[in-house]
Amino acid sequence: MLPYFRALKEVSGEAPDVFTQPFDYEAHPWVLQAAQDLQQKISTELDHDFGREGVETGLGKMMGVLVVKNREGQLGYLAAYSGRLDDGNQHYGYVPPVFDILDEEGFYRKEEDAITVINHRVIALEKEEGYLEAKASLASCSQAAANALASLKAVHKAAKAARNEERTLLQYKEEEDAQARLTALDNESARHHYEWKDANRFWKQEIELAENRLQDIEGPIILLKEERRQRSAQLQQKLFEHYTFLNAKGEVKSLGQLFDVSENKTPPSGAGECAAPKLLQYAYLHGYQTLAMGEFWWGKTIPSEVRHHGRFYPACKSKCEPILGHMLQGLNVAPRKQPQGPAITVIREDEHLAIISKPHGLLSVPGKGDWDSVSAQVKIRWPEAEGPMMVHRLDMDTSGLMVITKTWQAYHHLQQQFLHHNIRKTYLALLDGEVKDSTGTIDLPLRVDLDDRPRQLVCYEHGKPAVSRYKVIGYTNGKTRIHFFPMTGRTHQLRVHAAHHQGLACPIVGDDLYGSPADRLYLQAIGLEFEHPVTGESVKVWGREDF
Incomplete structure (x- = not known):
């Protein structure tokens, strides 16, 4: 018998007529019994601090149970947790992930390690003395340019104000000295104009020299970052293709295919790692008859969320709705509650x-x-x-x-x-x-x-x-x-x-x-x-x- 199947004995109530609607349900009595059975075993089966003893570091998890019948017709259930536990995703008695990204021999970890090497190389290059000096030189040059131009601008502004005031006093005088002074003021204005252009040109050249020195050193870093970007994108796409989900009809779709037809387009982080998809995938792969399902929170709540220990919750929509929409095809699923139209x-x-x-x-x-x-x-x-x-x-x-x-x-x-x-x-x-x-x-x-x-x-x-x-x-x-x-x-x-x-x-x-x-x-x-x-x-x- 497979290690993930847990027998249910002496169940109460009738068998469910339809499969659970994961986004809108009340837990079936058999699901409640399976959950109670699992809850009695969690503390001994999983070496994880769920935070129920008041430990500050503890953190709860969403757990799931799927009531099934095996090929021999025996009634039981499968158990799963969402995401990882203590940086691991394989625990005896809990169904494995749909795709194991932590497999040391798998393509994901190998490529992830290669990208990590690139990260370390980028960090090392950005700590080298030549790079730091060139970067500091550019920053210093840019600051010096800003200071010099600001100072020159202030001088020119004050001079312009003085010229305008003097012009006002001279404009009604006809003496030759007054006209000569007006000409001198015009010449000063023109000189300041060219002085400003020369200063801008000088500092622009200085900054370009500093930028060129930095770019010469930064070239390998830029190439490494581009390689990292491309390899990360390719790895993500490959992961989307290998994350494949069955449905009750035996049809298969990848994560990428499922989210191409959803509103979000790109799969959100953690898509496919929730308990419900893991449970259904394992059941389909091993020929179990799926009867009812439920997910409950176990342990300390996440500070930002509303989660209560032991309570059942519907599946999340952004990550699970496109996936479960496919995986539930072929099952007789309970309909969602349709909004009624009572009169105001x-x-x-x-x-x-x-x-x-x-x-x-x-x-x-x-x-x-x-x-x-x-x-x-x-x-x-x-x-x-x-x-x-x-x-x-x-x-x-x-x-x-x-x-x-x-x-x-x-x-x-x-x-x-x-x-x-x-x-x-x-x-x-x-x-x-x-x-x-x-x-x-x-x-x-x-x-x-x-x-x-x-x-x-x-x-x-x-x-x-x-x-x-x-x-x-x-x-x-x-x-x-x-x-x-x-x-x-x-x-x-x-x-x-x-x-x-x-x-x-x-x-x-x-x-x-x-x-x-x-x-x-x-x-x-x-x-x-x-x-x-x-x-x-x-x-x-x-x-x-x-x-």
Whole structure:
């Protein structure tokens, strides 16, 4: 029996009717049982610090299980981890990578070693005394030129100002001495003009000499860098060709082929190294019948991301969507949840604006392939309205109050109120866990996860400011009912601030991106307060609670 197959005994529940939709799923009972079995063995099988004992250096990993039947009909599962563990990608009991770039005898490591030799040669040449002296000489010459020309320019500027002043005094005098002086001033101006041109020419020649000396020495370095660039590009292309993926039909496509038809074109770093592609590839190669799959986080979270120990997460989109889109062909895969089109409810309106309640599951504006949205419904309901009407948005899974404009005047006025954070918004949420402090402020800057849109990351270097105040309303059965008051309006701001370990560490119930799925996302825009764009009166609206 192959070393990667792990038997499952006494499973509960019925066999899955369809294979797991990796981007939108709740773990099947058999997947949960396989994951529980694996979790009991991880600490003894893998000599890796997952950070569960409070060690600062520890770091968690995304793990995956694939429930299968072998050729003898025995039920079991395969296990995998995403990427590498402790600089290795081969661990007994965990399926191997789709392509082993760490194979010492493989083309990748050999060519990588050759490129490393070039790197070392470039570094050595750039440390040689002659190169450093030529580089310093060019820098010194450039600085001397800048200083000399700046000084000469200042002298000429002062002289020009003096000439202009003197010309003003002399222009109305007819004496011969005055005319002679004006001529002398003109001659001085011409002399300074040629003096400036000569100085520029001199320093240009000096800089060119210094550049030529540097280029003579730098020539071999430039050639080595170009060789490194070409070999790196060729190695990457060869890697894309050798990274090949099977599907259930037995068809094969390379990484390069898969991403040529995707939006990103070039495969992102780490594409093909996630647990799901590794599991499916191994199952197809060895004739296993694939039944269900799931990926869960194990260990300490990455500081910038929202990952909770032991929770299941959907596959990442930028790296896995093109790959799994191919690999799942031939399987009866569960469909993705299609956005529903429940109707909006009008709370109040006048000739300038309307306040509506958006149900959860309805887009604010149309997405790819989705026609129904708040935008579509309001344009049908108020066909005479002017302008875009949509002055702000709510996430599809968030319910609650939205203000819709019917005139350009109202649109521009409210747009400025949103821009300057003059509109007060209150959100009601149910959190999975008990928040310790009854009130507080969360300040965690956010940016999009470029490898897994639309997921957001906490990033202190490139993130945009994101601030949320909160007030706990009450606790029930280990959950917290809470009001959020966002001071900024970043994508997924409240969802990340609730779930992140530096925030409340209690994800919103039903948050399938940052927590666990449920029947809905328990987040509602419950209150709005703003200045009426025409009358100037204060408009305060409080919605009916959805949950």
